[in-house]
Amino acid sequence: AAGVIQSPRHLIKEKRETATLKCYPIPRHDTVYWYQQGPGQDPQFLISFYEKMQSDKGSIPDRFSAQQFSDYHSELNMSSLELGDSALYFCASSLFGGLSYEQYFGPGTRLTVT
Amino acid sequence: ELKVEQNPLFLSMQEGKNYTIYCNYSTTSDRLYWYRQDPGKSLESLFVLLSNGAVKQEGRLMASLDTKARLSTLHITAAVHDLSATYFCAVEGGGSNYKLTFGKGTLLTVNP
Numbered sequence: 001a002a003g004v005i006q007s008p009r010h011l012i013k014e015k016r017e018t019a020t021l022k023c024y025p026i027p028r029h030d031t032v033y034w035y036q037q038g039p040g041q042d043p044q045f046l047i048s049f050y051e052k053m054q055s056d057k058g059s060i061p062d063r064f065s066a067q068q069f070s071d072y073h074s075e076l077n078m079s080s081l082e083l084g085d086s087a088l089y090f091c092a093s094s095l096f097g098g099l100s101y102e103q104y105f106g107p108g109t110r111l112t113v114t
Numbered sequence: 115e116l117k118v119e120q121n122p123l124f125l126s127m128q129e130g131k132n133y134t135i136y137c138n139y140s141t142t143s144d145r146l147y148w149y150r151q152d153p154g155k156s157l158e159s160l161f162v163l164l165s166n167g168a169v170k171q172e173g174r175l176m177a178s179l180d181t182k183a184r185l186s187t188l189h190i191t192a193a194v195h196d197l198s199a200t201y202f203c204a205v206e207g208g209g210s211n212y213k214l215t216f217g218k219g220t221l222l223t224v225n226p
Contacts, residue, residue: 031212033212033213033214035214041218042202042216042217042218042219043157043202043204043214043216044216045213045214045215048212048213056212056213058213088154090156090157094212101145101206101212102147102159102162103147103212103214104159105149105156105157105159106156107155107156108155108156110154
């Protein structure tokens with residue numbers, strides 16, 4: 001079965017640079033979530049989209065922005081990168097109105113800021 | 115604000131032993147998830163618990179949910195080394211709030 005696709009899988013950037021992370025949800029899923037997991041920490045919710053509209057917002061820095069496109073893929077744009085942004089970034093997708101609204105997680109993008 | 119507390123945070127077990135991980139949460143929610151994470155890897159869904167009294171079992175793992183007590187347990191039976199990983203419980207916000215709030219995770223080490 002098709003899973004959530006994230007690209008790139010690994011990304012190395014320098015401080016103050018920008019980064020763009022991409023997420024391709026499971027086909028027919030209409031909701032995308034972004035989570036950030038720092039080293040040794042639990043995943044923290046950043047932002048979510050339903051039908052291309054922002055549906056919820058968590059602890060996402062103002063330096064970050066995200067959107068969902070007409071084909072339902074989503075991009076997380078990160079500017080003025082800081083060392084503390086180094087983390088695993090997960091995208092998850094779900095089908096609103098599905099049996100359990102279960103979120104299926106992608107493999108993650110490991111961002112390293114040097 | 116929804117808070118999720120998981121304990122223990124660290125668990126070292128001998129193979130063949132049983133143990134339970136606990137997950138408490140602070141506000142009403144009808145959906146709770148258990149995930150497994152290996153180092154540097156993604157979150158593997160283990161169980162989705164949708165209603166009060168739900169019990170699910172897969173191999174040596176069994177999860178239950180008590181929504182009245184706001185408590186879920188993950189029971190490990192006759193542990194084997196392959197179960198070594200970090201286990202997270204996660205709770206949906208409730209109502210129309212579907213974002214997940216995770217516990218801190220339990221790092222499980224099963225020793226031969």
